[in-house]
Amino acid sequence: MIYSFITVYPELSGVVKDPEQKHKLAAIDYDVLLEFSNYFKYFVKVTEVLSADKHPTIHLVLPLKQWLINLSKPNAHDSAAIASLKKYMHREIASYWELEDVHFMAVILQPNFKYLHVCPAVKDKCYNLLNDEIERRRAESRSSYASSSLSYPTTTSQQTTEENDADIIESCFDLEQSQTRQQHMNDEFESYLNEETKLKRNDDLFQYWIQRQQKFPILYSIAKDILTIPATNTCVERLFSASGAAATESRTRLSADKLDKLMFLKKNHLALKFITNSTSPETNTTASASYDELSINERSKDLLDHQKNNTIEEQTDEANNDDDYFF
Secondary structure, three states: OHHHHHHHHHHHHHHOOOHHHHHHHHOOOHHHHHHHHHHHHHHHHHHHHHOOOOOOOHHHHHHHHHHHHHHOOOOOOOOHHHHHHHHHHHHHHHHHOOOOHHHHHHHHOOOOOOOOOOOHHHHHHHHHHHHHHHHHHHHHOOOOOOOOOOOOOOOOEOOOOOHHHHHHHHOOOOOOOOOOOOOOOOHHHHHHHHOOOOOOOOEOHHHHHHOOOOOOHHHHHHHHHHOOOOOOOHHHHHHHHHHHHHOOHHHOOOOHHHHHHHHHHHHHHHHHHHHHHOOOOOOOHHHHHHHHOOOHHHHHHOOOOOOOOOOHHHHHHHHHHHHHHHO
16 A cells, blocks of 8 residues: 555656645655565565465465564664654564464475574574474374375476565575584484485476485375465465355356366366376276276266255256366
């Protein structure tokens, strides 16, 4: 809103006719308003980064919170107004933005953050929480860890929305590696901390852990559980909007069960397509080729259960409507 006002500010004096409004307009310090806009734009950037739904975001919460706290420290070039605002925001961000244990563990699961150089004050807390979780899972299953048999795409590329967003995240990365051993640290955890691998800007964090599920089986299981948690509820709101677009007035017979499956397919059809196209060594090549020729549209129909009390004609119409909407 501030940015929009700044954009039209030069033209307002010629548009506003009311003397009282002109007086209020003249009382606005444009330079201070510009400072406010330049400061708050970083909050918008952070919100956009944490609201992404195509890659993990929960590991970014702690670093970006600390980044905003650091940003809110007044400097010598700030005016009195912006310095006062920064002091207030510095205090409020630290106290109002509460974090859960999963946030402290998640940040360690991103190899570029694992030494917590951006927020060293909570390093011990993060390490202790993750180490305790490793020991808890190890105690629950003393037998060998059962790794997943599913294969995944080999691509490691994730497109970021803007270069500026990536720059903000990279400013939180660790500066150098630390080989300090923490007291009572789990061997698997220590081995992970000593690994020098770093992710590049567009590398896939999920792929990183999939490739290391044999080397770090317990950490992999933790990463699989924690990194799938969204940092904000934005993706849920998007799903609500999508379900609203599907359950229209012309589709009042659409059951909740079918709507749930439609939303699942809408969000996961690319992954489902890859999984169903994956072939095992025992699979016949000819059968596999013919199966691959089936469209995702046809395979999805098997997952849509029609209500038993509908007539055959109504079921056919609903299936066609589902296909038109979804694909």
